[in-house]
Amino acid sequence: GENVEQHPSTLSVQEGDSAVIKCTYSDSASNYFPWYKQELGKRPQLIIDIRSNVGEKKDQRIAVTLNKTAKHFSLHITETQPEDSAVYFCAAPWANQGGKLIFGQGTELSVKP
Amino acid sequence: DGGITQSPKYLFRKEGQNVTLSCEQNLNHDAMYWYRQDPGQGLRLIYYSQIVNDFQKGDIAEGYSVSREKKESFPLTVTSAQKNPTAFYLCASSPIAGGFSGANVLTFGAGSRLTVL
Numbered sequence: 001g002e003n004v005e006q007h008p009s010t011l012s013v014q015e016g017d018s019a020v021i022k023c024t025y026s027d028s029a030s031n032y033f034p035w036y037k038q039e040l041g042k043r044p045q046l047i048i049d050i051r052s053n054v055g056e057k058k059d060q061r062i063a064v065t066l067n068k069t070a071k072h073f074s075l076h077i078t079e080t081q082p083e084d085s086a087v088y089f090c091a092a093p094w095a096n097q098g099g100k101l102i103f104g105q106g107t108e109l110s111v112k113p
Numbered sequence: 114d115g116g117i118t119q120s121p122k123y124l125f126r127k128e129g130q131n132v133t134l135s136c137e138q139n140l141n142h143d144a145m146y147w148y149r150q151d152p153g154q155g156l157r158l159i160y161y162s163q164i165v166n167d168f169q170k171g172d173i174a175e176g177y178s179v180s181r182e183k184k185e186s187f188p189l190t191v192t193s194a195q196k197n198p199t200a201f202y203l204c205a206s207s208p209i210a211g212g213f214s215g216a217n218v219l220t221f222g223a224g225s226r227l228t229v230l
Contacts, residue, residue: 006155100158100161
């Protein structure tokens with residue numbers, strides 16, 4: 001089945017620095033890779049996603065890169081701000097189970113002012 | 114508030130009690146899901162439903178039960194058979210079940226925190 005590994009589990013950066021979170025997946029048929037952000041006490045919300053027909057997607061200060069050969073994808077946040085502090089989850093669909101999303105373990109990002 | 118409502122926000126249960134968590138959505142989404150969130154373990158799927166009157170077990174269904182009598186509603190019952198029920202429970206919905214080639218964008222509720230006394 002699909003297995004999604006996410007690293008690191010915690011990440012602390014200074015305001016203005018970049019942050020990178022990496023995920024690997026096992027199902028080679030996976031074709032959609034979303035990232036969710038969960039602020040403290042709030043619900044997870046989709047912040048960016050990428051389909052397997054592209055290698056990179058950007059949205060202002062966030063970007064996601066995908067390497068299908070190596071089966072990994074990464075979230076990049078540039079010019080980090082304190083409001084970026086949250087838990088970030090990656091996910092990948094399990095093709096043999098109707099495409100249901102399997103989530104990574106989460107990364108707690110702390111941006112210090 | 115996002116179109117998907119969970120209640121109650123906080124719930125306390127005594128040993129041996131069943132409790133039911135409510136989830137209602139007004140997004141006209143076909144698929145609904147229940148996830149359990151524990152620190153350091155991400156989001157684990159309990160049950161999901163792709164259509165009314167049908168649902169499937171997820172990865173950690175033991176000790177839980179669900180029903181899907183209406184498209185808008187997907188309540189989760191935490192039974193006394195669930196040995197470690199203290200957790201944060203998240204309900205989610207998506208327009209379609211996703212499928213092999215589809216994007217499965219989830220909209221989450223605000224969550225229900227269950228504590229066993």
